[in-house]
Amino acid sequence: MGAEGRPELRLALDAMGGDRAPDMVVAGAEIARARHPNARFLFVGDEVRVRPLIDRLPALRAVSDLRHATDVVTDDAKPSVALRAGRQSSMRLAINAVGEGEADAMVSAGNTGALMAMAKFVLKTAPGIDRPAIATVLPTPRGQSVMLDLGANVDCDANNLVQFAIMGEVFARTILGLERPTIGILNVGSEEQKGHEEVRAAHALLRGNKLNLAYQGFVEGDDITAGTVDVIVTDGFTGNVALKTAEGTARLYAQLLREAFSSSLMAKLGYALARPALTRVRKRVDPRRYNGAILLGLNGIAIKSHGGTDAVGFAHAIGVAISLSAVGVVGRIQDELQRFGVSPQAAPRTAAG
């Protein structure tokens, strides 16, 4: 048992993944440690570089182990190559720790494709799921929503999209605490005939579903931030572009505001007065608060942190891993899939029926 009688949660951290690793990983763990007294960390990475960083932080050192890894998966490595040649990489050994039950979850800010390939290989896809998906939580005026897939599968068929809908629904219920999450499929319009074959077929499947899902139909790009539905379902190509477009737009807006507030003495004074209110907005939309995408549909928890994040963002990704472990998300999704009676065999393959 960990501190305060809560069960200990064991996190394996890829200490070498991310633009600012390993410093950012260790600093992020230190922030997370203070927030989660029941967490224990297994750092995986180059001992020579990581050990001194941990040794500087006695409180962190007290709840940490370090496993040496000789290799690092580079950002430009093909997933297939990383899978073959990266068996001794920090990313792979961190995933192995989850696969072998040594850790409850793992977090990496490294190469997304490699992480997905390795996590699928080691942890295996959950029963009832054909393909895992990457999901993230997003801010909306009403609170938060979840969007998936964000890049695990650039091509998706209707059946994949239906399974994403189910996984997203369970995630929204268990993690966001929504009683009956609403679901929409991302499309270029809300009318039935809009979009390509895959979204129309998935729409037909979910419309005719006996799953008792609160499926609302098609939604459009501006519905993502409007919070029109709680779960936004899309293929990994579109989801990845949409997420990065939203991030880029927020960045442009923030930049223009910064320029505006420094453009005159009056504007600077105005900023000084409005600062507390503006800081609240900035915190609300701070991408670091939404860092930590979940690889859903595996027999284990793997979290992808943004590669360019800092310690604050990485600490948030660790927090996501801890929340998911604490609620036992893997078991919950599998229970729900069984409750829905969904398996790759049982799910219809076409919209024709």
Added chain:
Amino acid sequence: MGAEGRPELRLALDAMGGDRAPDMVVAGAEIARARHPNARFLFVGDEVRVRPLIDRLPALRAVSDLRHATDVVTDDAKPSVALRAGRQSSMRLAINAVGEGEADAMVSAGNTGALMAMAKFVLKTAPGIDRPAIATVLPTPRGQSVMLDLGANVDCDANNLVQFAIMGEVFARTILGLERPTIGILNVGSEEQKGHEEVRAAHALLRGNKLNLAYQGFVEGDDITAGTVDVIVTDGFTGNVALKTAEGTARLYAQLLREAFSSSLMAKLGYALARPALTRVRKRVDPRRYNGAILLGLNGIAIKSHGGTDAVGFAHAIGVAISLSAVGVVGRIQDELQRFGVSPQAAPRTAAG
């Protein structure tokens, strides 16, 4: 010849398209009239509703004609149905006016799919182009960029994407005035192996191109607003979602700011002081300033206004139609395609070569 010796430009306006039509169309034309003394308007729509609106504005009436149309294309009409049953619609008759040389360009805020289908049928696709695309201009920190396709083609092959790149390049040169516009294909990562087959094949074609295009490779969602390239090439599904996601994110940001500025007396005072600077930002990103998407690749100019726009936005769409007519964009694109030696026959169909 029109006012001030400049050649008269004749605009056919679908008076019945858009949520706030016909009032918004007539009011938009009045704004455009004041800005463009050489413009002449042909309103197409329900005479009983449109005539009184024009009659209230003598200066507009003096440069306007009205053609009665019995039908209106509804927003939920399928393109194929609109094409068959909408022969007497305001949208169709406005397109016919361009097809018959009565007008230099047409503008509609109506059903996008129907507009595309009708414009293709009446104006025909330009030589060298397999499929027309919808393009729009977007704000970036460096100025402006152009993105296409935004929804004309939900499925695109590599050849379509290459043609979009060429059309976008010519557009950026002739309309945005860029000497050597840079081009990127929207993808989920910048590495060669990223993305689905179509983008990788288009990438190979443009990398190996003899077209002397400034092709920069793959770009990601956040590059759209960063202005990394001048021309963003994508399929109509992804482009539509990305554009609407950007609009939605800007709206969320604006809403959070409004709330922040009214959250306390200090914040309100701060807003009052910073107001002129903030108004400049708001104007800079005002979606109405970017209203007016262009159907590129046709033998004539058709402009799609946002359906929910107001008179200011519609006036901007008319302005886009006028600019395109003035530079003779249709002829310029055709000249450039010939210069590039590109035709549907000549362009390679696969990346294998």
